[in-house]
Amino acid sequence: MHDLVLVGGSVLTDAGLRTTDVAVTDGRVTAIGRELGESREIVECSGAWVGPGFVDLHTHLRDPGHEWREDIGSGSAAAAAGGYTALVAMPNTDPPIDAGHLALRISDEARRVGKVAVVSAGCLTMGRGGERMAHLDDLWSAGVRLFTDDGDSLQNVAVLRSVMEYVAQLGGVVSQHALDADLSGAGFMHEGSVSSRLGIYGIPRQADDIVIARDIAIMRMTGVRYHVQHLSTAGGVALVAAAKAEGLPITAEVTPHHLMFDHTAVMSTDSNFKMMPPLREESDREALVEGLRSGVIDAVATDHAPQSAVEKDVPFEHALNGVIGLEWAASVVNGVVSLDQDVFFDRMSITPAAIAGFTDHGRAVAVGAEANLVVFDPNVRWTPTSTRSRSRNAPYLGRELTGRVEVTILGGAITYGGEL
Template sequence: MSGPASYDLLVFAAVRAIDPALGLDEVVDVVVEKGRIARVGRGAATAELRSAQGARVIEGEGLLLLPAFVDLHAHLREPGQEYKEDIASGLAAAAAGGFAHVCAMPNTRPVNDTRSITEAMIARARQIGGPALHPIGAITMGQKGAELTEMADLKDAGAVAVSDDGRCVTSSAVMRRALEYAATFDLPVIQHAEDHALTEGALMHEGAVSTKLGLRGWPRVAEDIIVARDILLAEATGARYHVAHVSSRGAVRILREAKSRGIKVTAEVTPHHLTLTDAAVIGYDTACRVNPPLREAEDVAALCEALADGTIDAVATDHAPHSPLEKDCEFAEASPGMIGLELVLPLLLALVRDKSLPLGRLVDALTAAPARIVGLTAPSLREGALGELCLIDPTARWTISPERLRSKSKNTPFLGKEVTGAVRMTLAGGRVVHEAETTSSQRGAN
């Protein structure tokens, strides 16, 4: 659709509504009136409401209605690399994926290390409409790992966290100061856990496949060392520490132990680290070059288990659009990353179907958990809440193709894959920001 649409009365009839935060999982009617959830329950969609002037009625049999999703980790490339993605195309992709909130990483050009860039990003997103954009500011100026940013200014401008994103803060002294400073403002510090001295020149996970392909390997311990060190620093400072895109079974073990001791640590995992192994790189597929790298089956199993039991709090896309300039090249020259905003739901519903992940845990990991980490009001099916919802057809089968993707970039190894599960409608800020196809009858005028 061309832009957000508002309805005075939007009725979801006989839909399976799921909101783990409310303990809700049942077939009910959900009524959204003037952008807010007015009624939830059996029989809420009365004949009078259904026939009201301007009512939009969606027959929900066989469909799921969830709180809209929150992404902790996306790259929207604006300012500076709009040929890969911009805020408009990135938010359109987010809406199509079921997201009402997107946290944008600071590796823009220039780096989002000042109030002015944070404010400009938010203003641009509001001008466009659709899902809300929440910038993440840099930890250090220029992401250079030395001088701390003015975190107070960043938070005041609207930043919800700080991170140096693809550059790990390798100095223990700088990281300690960053945690202490951020704790003053209750800002979570998001770390890309990578000991760069151990990964110099690495192109993929270190293992049998890297040996076979003749590519320099990236050892798990490069991630584990930083996670262990930072958890000790977080414990010492009392700061909120978040691990981006966990990929190793060792990091999972360290996180589980830290949480058992009550340390304020949280973590996220990406769909591609839950569904692919390093074997996907065979053939030198540049779409599978990501940072951190795809790892082995044992790591994938550990990540799935950790997400299911809550050791890993949230799912985040790490949506990283790149143009053919950065991907249609030699593997060693390819930029790391793949897109993900539009593919989370179908890829992870497969884990629900094979019983690797409970549906309620998946919904929580995409909604309340990420919102809690960065201090946002979580989308909810609670009566009185702002209408931020996601309507899902869990049985719709479709093939991932460039034509179906709203992102400017199409860099994903899942092109051509048939998947099951589709987002039919997304509401953000009380308005319909995405609709895949006609799903309802409408009576009267808006």
């Protein structure tokens, strides 16, 4: 007797795509094929894609210290509803995650909640201050594999060089919020025709591009694995492509909102279109879509950034940056980029898991593997109206999307959907 059988989906198996059934027992995939026999629970998957649960490289769980926006419980529920089985939590919390015991508390608490596996990223510098290295080896011992001062770019190049050398020795990844602080400091949106019309200070594309170019130069000195967070410009995509062609160990992510929207959305002065880096122009958006398609951009990452109503329902310039996105990322990517199933799972699950070092997630479905799975219907049209997040700063509510997560399975247990 199986615990669970997923029936008749298009399954991304370790032997390629097959329309078949998948049996799960005691937390693992135990059989792939037809007529698998009796099961306690059956999930009908015909017309849907079955594959490895999604993996997010960039979630702000806001815990500890900013729990009025989100906590590990509410963020985990949103992640499960979005098809995620694993995520990397950003370390710009209060206190910032610059030592191992702080990182351990987050993964322990997420394990207790039981809806998504969480590993915290670690800070590059103490307190995200940009001056002294964080306790990098201590963070590494606590399971941290990705290091970033996200929310801020590490500006001091000498410190960056030291950190890159140290993280290279550990075998980790330096992940950069690539946005020059001086060039972006006074701005609230993309610098272009819309910012001119609205009379709002803008941030030029070069704020992103010069940091990426500079970091690639330091990469060459250190050999570190380097990851560009939330690419927003065509120039950034070109820089990543050139570094890859050179053979450097660089990877990059793009967010759902940068794939779907451009700066004209800000004409509404709706603060749900205010984020960092800002929405840029249609030509940038097209370069991001093409980059994700071609694989120059390795992964989709949500930059799920909850902010409360009092922080968002204020005039545009005063609103805090960020939008939430865990629950709709897969739908946005499917609707906007329309990838084939195997490429879709590569960008949503397999490559992000490889970058973050998750070994039990982001693997094609195989007998014996831990059952961390998602059932995604790529054709259903739906309009989200609510969220499991503690915050509602989403540009997707009330907007029709194509494709929907039907069921999420973590360690063999259904964490979202099904007959719960």
